[in-house]
Structure formats: C-alpha cells, structure tokens
Amino acid sequence: MLPENVLLTNNPETDLNQFLVQKKYSKIIVLVDEHTKAACYPVLEKSLPQHSLVTVQSGEERKTIATCEIIWQAMTDEKLDRHAALIILGGGVLGDMGGFCASTYKRGIDFILIPTTLLAQADASVGGKLGVDFNSFKNHIGVFNLPVLTLLYTGFLKTLPEHELRSGFAEVVKHALISDKKLWDEIRLSDLAHQNWNELVKQSVQFKCSVIEQDPREKNLRKILNAGHTVGHAIESFFLSSGNKILHGEAVAAGLIAEGWIAHQKNMLDQKSLHEIVEYVVRIFGKLEVPENALNTIASLALQDKKNKGNVVLGALQEGIGKAVWDVEISLEEITTALRFYRSC
Numbered sequence: 001m002l003p004e005n006v007l008l009t010n011n012p013e014t015d016l017n018q019f020l021v022q023k024k025y026s027k028i029i030v031l032v033d034e035h036t037k038a039a040c041y042p043v044l045e046k047s048l049p050q051h052s053l054v055t056v057q058s059g060e061e062r063k064t065i066a067t068c069e070i071i072w073q074a075m076t077d078e079k080l081d082r083h084a085a086l087i088i089l090g091g092g093v094l095g096d097m098g099g100f101c102a103s104t105y106k107r108g109i110d111f112i113l114i115p116t117t118l119l120a121q122a123d124a125s126v127g128g129k130l131g132v133d134f135n136s137f138k139n140h141i142g143v144f145n146l147p148v149l150t151l152l153y154t155g156f157l158k159t160l161p162e163h164e165l166r167s168g169f170a171e172v173v174k175h176a177l178i179s180d181k182k183l184w185d186e187i188r189l190s191d192l193a194h195q196n197w198n199e200l201v202k203q204s205v206q207f208k209c210s211v212i213e214q215d216p217r218e219k220n221l222r223k224i225l226n227a228g229h230t231v232g233h234a235i236e237s238f239f240l241s242s243g244n245k246i247l248h249g250e251a252v253a254a255g256l257i258a259e260g261w262i263a264h265q266k267n268m269l270d271q272k273s274l275h276e277i278v279e280y281v282v283r284i285f286g287k288l289e290v291p292e293n294a295l296n297t298i299a300s301l302a303l304q305d306k307k308n309k310g311n312v313v314l315g316a317l318q319e320g321i322g323k324a325v326w327d328v329e330i331s332l333e334e335i336t337t338a339l340r341f342y343r344s345c
Contacts, residue, residue: 001206002202002205002206002209003209003213004039004150005146005147005149005150006126006150006152006205006209007127007149007150007151007152008148008152008153008198008201008202008205009012009151009152009153010153010155012043012044012047012114012151012155013044013046013047014047015042015151016047016048016112016114017047017048017049019112019149020048020049020085021049023085023110023148025083025084025085025110025321026080026081026083026084027078027079027080027081027084027085028048028049028050028051028052028084028085028087029050029051029052029053029054029074029075029078029080029084029085029086029087030048030051030052030053030054030087030088030089031054031056031071031086031088031089031090031094031098032054032055032056032089032090032094033055033056033057033058033090033094034055034057034058034116035058035090035159036089036090036091036094036116037053037055039116039156039159040064040089040114040116040156040159041084041089041285043155043156044089044114045130048087049091051087052074052078053179054070054071054074056071057092058066058090058093058094058238059093059245059246060093060133060245060248060250061240062093063093063096063097063132063133064132064133064134065132065134065141066130067097067132067257068100068101071097071098071101072101072104072105072301075101075105076297078107078244079312080105080106081106082106082107082108082109082214083109085102085108085110085111085112085148086098086101086102086105086109086110086111086148087108087111087112087114088102088111088112088113088114089114089116090114090116090120090266091115091116091117091119091120091124091164092115092117092119092120092123092124092125092248094114094131094280095120095124095125095130096124096129096131096132096139096141096142097116097130097131097132098111099111099113099128099130099145099147100130100131100141100142100143100160101134103130103143103145104143106220110147111147111148112147112148112149112150112151113125113147113149113150113151114150114151114153115152115156116156116160117156117157117160117164117165117167117168117172118157118160118164118165118167118168118169118171118197119164119167119168119171119202119248119249119275120168120204121152121154121156121157121168121201122168122171122172122175122200122201122203122204122205123168123171123172123208124171125150125152126146126150126205126208126209126212126310127208127209127212127222127225128144128145128146128147128212128216129142129144130142130144130145131143133240136237136240136241137304138188138233138236138237138239138240139306140200140304144216144217145149152201152205154197154198154201157197158263159258161320162192163187163247164247165192166192166247166249166250166284166285167247167248167249167250168249168250169192169195169227169249169284169310170228170248170250170252170253170256170285171204171249171252172187172195172200172204172226173187173253173256173280173281173284174225174227174256174338175203175207175208176320177256177277177318177321177322177324178225178316178318178323178324179207179228179322179323180203180207180211180226180322181320181321181322182322183203184321184322187200188276188280191283191284192284197338205290205330208225210225211224211225215324216263218307220326221326223307223314223316223327224316224324224325225257225316226252226315226316226326227259227317227318228252228255228256228316228317228322229255229305229316230255230302230307230313230314230316230330230335230337231254231256231258231259231298231302231304231315231338231339232248232252232253232255232256232261233251233255233290233300233301233302233305234298234299234301234302234305234335235251235255235288235339236248236251237291237304238294238298238301239251246288249285250285250288251288253281253284253285254285254287254288254342255291256277256281257278257281257282257341257342257345258335258338258339258342259315259317259318259338260273260274260277260278260318260334261274261316261337261338262315262317262330262334263318263319263343265334266328268317268318268319268325268328269318269319269320269321270319270320272297273318273320273321277321278345282345287342287345290339290342290343292340292343295336295339295340296332296336298335298336299332299333299335299336299339300332302330302332302335303332307326307327309325311331312329313329313330313332313335314326314327314328314329314330315328316328317330331338
C-alpha cells in the first residue's frame with residue numbers, strides 16, 4: 001500500500017482540489033519552471049483556488065542557494081504566513097529545492113509535491129530528502145521533511161522528452177536490482193517505450209516507502225537506496241563542475257555498472273548477473289564519455305559522499321540481484337578501476 005500522503009491518480013485536478021478545499025490554506029503559491037509552466041500547469045490551473053505563480057529556471061545548475069533566494073523572496077513578497085502552502089509542480093530538482101525552501105521559510109510551511117518526471121515520481125518525490133547543490137557537490141545542503149501530499153499522475157510523463165524519461169528509468173532499474181529479481185527480469189524484457197509506467201511507479205514508491213518507514217533518517221537500511229549513487233554522484237559532480245551537464249539518471253546508470261563491478265570483485269555479485277546489468281544498462285542508456293585522465297579526480301569526489309565516515313567511502317552494493325547491503329567500504333583505487341571497467345565495457 002502507498003502511504004497516506006501519497007496518491008496515485010488518474011484525475012489530478014479533482015483530487016488536488018478536494019485536498020485543498022479541506023485544508024483551507026491562507027495563501028497558496030505554485031512553483032514551476034519554464035517547462036512545467038507550459039506543459040503541466042494548464043492541466044491544474046482551473047482546479048486551483050486563488051494562487052500566485054512563481055517561475056524559476058530549470059536545470060541542475062540552478063539547484064542553488066541563489067535560486068532559493070528567489071523563491072524565499074517571492075514568499076516574502078506575497079506575505080505568506082505559516083498557514084500558507086507551496087505547491088511544487090516539477091521534477092526532482094524543483095521538488096528538492098522547493099521543498100527545502102518551504103521547510104525553512106518561517107521554520108516551515110506545508111508543501112505539496114506534484115512530480116512531473118519519472119525520476120521524481122519513482123524516486124525523488126518520496127522520502128523527504130530536500131536540498132540544494134553547493135560548489136558542484138550534489139545535495140550538499142538540505143533537510144529531511146515530508147510533504148503533506150505527493151500527487152502522482154503518470155499522464156505528465158507524456159510531456160517528457162525521451163532523454164528525461166530515460167533518466168528517470170535509472171531509478172526504477174535500481175529499485176528492481178536491489179529489491180526484486182522477478183521485477184528485474186520483467187523490466188529487461190522490454191525497451192523504454194514499452195514499460196508499464198503506472199505499475200512501475202507504484203512498485204517503486206511502495207518499495208521505497210517500505211524502506212523509509214523502517215529507517216526514516218537514513219541511519220541503516222535506507223542507505224541501500226543509494227545503490228549506484230556513490231560512483232554516480234561523483235561522476236555527476238565531475239561533469240557539473242567541468243560545465244558539461246549530464247542527467248542524474250545517466251550518472252546513476254553508469255554508477256550501477258561501476259558499483260556492480262566492485263560488488264563482483266568482492267564476490268557479492270556473480271559474473272552472469274554483472275553481465276546482465278552491463279548489457280541492459282548500456283542498451284538502454286548508452287555510455288558516458290568519461291575521460292581516462294579524469295578517473296582519479298572522479299574517484300576523489302566520492303570522498304564527499306554523505307554516507308561516508310571520516311575519509312572512508314561507504315557504498316551500498318548489490319548482494320546478488322534483488323538484494324543490497326550498506327556501509328561497504330570502497331577504496332578510491334576500486335572506484336578508479338571500476339570506472340576503467342565502465343569505459344571498456
């Protein structure tokens with residue numbers, strides 16, 4: 001079952017309106033970027049009570065304190081009190097950043113997430129992780145806080161360009177690899193265009209919520225949700241700092257291969273399973289052009305990973321397909337060699 005504050009809907013206008021009527025907020029601001037303003041806001045506009053619209057620019061490079069200042073200023077200009085609400089209509093970047101702004105404005109007002117990308121629907125909008133990047137380090141500044149409602153409408157996925165849909169699919173693949181071998185076997189029978197998004201979003205959210213319920217503050221079990229992300233975030237940070245932006249899902253896909261290789265070297269993942277992961281991930285996501293002379297630099301960026309303890313990199317690695325373990329020590333040499341494997345596979 002889905003948590004009480006998560007609703008998978010085929011009628012977002014009616015369900016959102018009913019929720020807002022019950023809440024009777026003093027004021028409402030809707031936060032969008034230029035893409036969701038054009039493609040998604042018109043679906044909900046008529047069902048919303050009186051509200052203000054705030055538009056910020058899209059992109060991971062805009063996930064900064066500077067953009068937060070724009071949002072906080074808009075809230076201040078609208079004289080939002082602590083009985084107001086922020087509705088966030090966008091992908092993972094906007095959800096993370098908007099939720100962070102709502103959680104820190106006047107020490108916290110209600111916020112509603114309406115994720116519009118697969119990445120956000122299947123992963124980023126669930127679990128209460130909020131924040132912004134800092135000096136190219138992913139999600140370096142942030143808090144834990146839950147929205148009063150997460151409204152999931154897979155109809156918005158039709159507005160996405162294929163590369164954005166593919167990026168989100170990396171998190172769906174990750175969830176299958178660490179939780180459900182049967183689901184993994186089903187997923188890899190189909191290409192991107194022939195997946196059942198309603199069912200996959202539902203299964204991903206149910207799995208993630210079941211983990212978070214047991215470990216809401218990421219002290220133990222929840223760390224498995226970072227599979228692929230120790231190396232993935234390092235890759236993403238490298239490209240972000242060098243001015244060559246890549247999508248989060250592209251980095252995670254590369255991370256799943258690299259960390260799969262590390263798990264294989266540690267006798268946690270057999271050769272057949274590693275081959276399955278490499279074959280499917282490369283077929284769906286292709287490969288990033290990771291420079292050979294950047295491998296050590298990328299590995300060193302893993303030292304900033306939030307799961308680490310001191311100068312020890314701790315990752316979440318697969319233990320076979322369908323299971324993962326956390327706090328596995330990974331050396332920088334292993335990361336460098338894993339990246340070399342990724343380049344050659």
